[in-house]
Amino acid sequence: MAWFSERDAEGNTVEGRIGEAQCPVCGYSMLAKYDEGGELLEIIGSCPACKGEL
Structure with a gap:
């Protein structure tokens, strides 16, 4: 885990x-960014498997 x-x-x-x-x-x-309380902020980048832009 990295901060x-x-x-x-x-x-x-x-x-x-x-x-x-x-x-x-x-x-x-x-990979994704979470706030200090554990809530998902954003998924980093686009998915290499389905090529979905998030």
Whole structure:
């Protein structure tokens, strides 16, 4: 598990961890960003298995 800290579009600091999530289309395991409370923020990139843009 890795941690990240970045600024959003409004200049606020967003912190959380990098973990795994499944593609909602085909179920392929991908990297994702989670906030400190464990809520999914975003799946990183597009799925290489089904080519779905997330």
